Amino acid sequence: MAAANPSSPLPGVVAPRRLALPSLAEPARFVVAVLAALTVFGVILLLQGENPLVAYRDIFDTTLRTKYGFSEVIVRMIPLLLCALAVAIPARIGLVNVGGEGQLYIGAWASSWVALTFTGLPAPVMLPMMFLSAVIGGAAWALTPALLRAKGWLNETISTLLLNYVAILFVQYFVYGSWKDPQSANFPQSRTFVHAAQLPTFGDYRVHWGIIFGLVGAGVLFFIFRFTRWGYEMRAIGGNAEAARRSGIPIATYIVMALLAGGAMAGIAGFGEVSAIQGRLRPSVSPGYGFIGFLASWLAGHNPLTIVFMTFVLAVLTAGGDSLQINQGLPFSSVNLLMALTLFAVLALRSKPGGERL
């Protein structure tokens, strides 16, 4: 393997380019990465006795070919986009938030609590309250890791990661327990939300207001990162925390606020899922949107505008998982493989500036 290649063993020394590929422009590299992933996944499909061309045509037909298919891609993109932003904000100051999945679940739980408790409210009061509670819930779930990190006691990567499992169990505790709909015999799920608690969708499609939240959020964050003092100070912390601290930037405050803002974003994703898509709280709110969003943000270099594009691509793949399940009889999670191969190829092909870390 290339391990024996002695060209760049030293961090900090720019290696001579080994492949022609990394010199291509970024978009071209991305296309190459996707094609490479499709090829490898195609071979795996062949080994499973499936015709990859048919499978890919099915994915294409069910996602991008029809208006409805496209709308379903957007439906998947909404939580991915919000969860990716949940990663991008803390990442600006060098924090790794792997807790989007858990923050999404708690956001979903908090807005469900409002929907199931205050059933008499009219929609104009109900929906903002659900939104707000999702924001608070998601942020609250990020609070412990944020405080621990700000104190310098515990790295946020591990804490946010482990809290995901706790959050999912927390939701299950309610859905299997006191919130279980007595009429849904063996299905563990809450009662259906009252109409006022259901976020409106556009036309006959399931695309809902979440896409506005996501796109506006991405735009606002781009503006903040790029043009404001906050963005400037965040970049300073991300670049050299020690220097930033000495120049008087309140690092601990930024750490807490960035993680809370991230948690709030993921919480909003949970709100959209229960309110607009499922209309009730189920034990499985998300098939891993938090994790996929994490990867989307990394692939996009935590740039909010690039994230919009990346989450769209990953949404196509996620929606393609349904097609693989229905048309090829493969388990839904096999789409994780296609997604991972894409990410793998992108990570492998990305040329990094010299002096990258280990």
Next chain:
Amino acid sequence: MSTPFAQGVAAGAIRSGTSILYGALGEVIVERAGMVNLGLEGCMLVGACFGFVATAETGNAYIGLIAAALAGGVFNQLFGFLVVTRRANQLASGLTLMFFSLGLTAIVGKDYVGRKVQGLDTWHMPLLSDIRWVGPVLFRGDLLTFGMVPMALAVWYALYRTRWGLSLRTVGENRTAAFAAGLRPERIQYQALFVGGMLGGLGGAHLSLSYAGVWVEGMTSGRGFIAVALVIFASWQPLRAIAGALLFGGAIAFQLQLQARDTSISPFLLDMLPYLLTLLVLLVWGRNRQYQMPQGLTEVFEGTS
């Protein structure tokens, strides 16, 4: 209800802790070489799946173990390609491989869901296993549970008493210095990943071939991440990992014993215990461990590019 509660927890701690210990030992080797592999979760899942499939096909659980170890080692080479050769971000690469594994094992294992196999044999040490209390806890188990302490000792020996271990730790502390001293950092990191992956694969195989005895999609359910956290708790020392694995295994066993005894506490709340305990332990004991961290890791935990 014949076994007393404490005995059930103690025996369960060892059984539940086995997979976590092997995973953690693998991660100790990898982190000592200067890498943080969150893909351990995926590595263990690959071991669980391939070990089970090989056992189902050959009818021999020991061939399954070999398959699991090899699969884990090879799987980790993918991580090596990303982070060693291509210098991609380690945390993102690790999570990518976790996804890779989720998808791969779902496809490979789909015809094996619900199949029964003859898993690892349970051995009863003659005479010793009849001792009251201690016998059933310490002297009944399978190859991997009996192998826990010897394996931890072997990893300790390899890291601290061999030239390879010295080179590996040097690379983990400072790649540049290691290179200047004539070592091949990249090659050593790939080797560390292979050995670590074999251990992770064995840990996963213990889940599907002994602990659960079946293959279930995504059956590791965070044990790989717990093992990564455990490495910090163990301050990168193989022998301390044993205590950690037993502690976490104990938390799992404790809640299982409670559930078996029909308490009124919800199983979902009890299931949270191992994760919360991990956090608590890291908080109480992990705080001053950062100073013992291999230098090469500090950048991984503090950088984002």
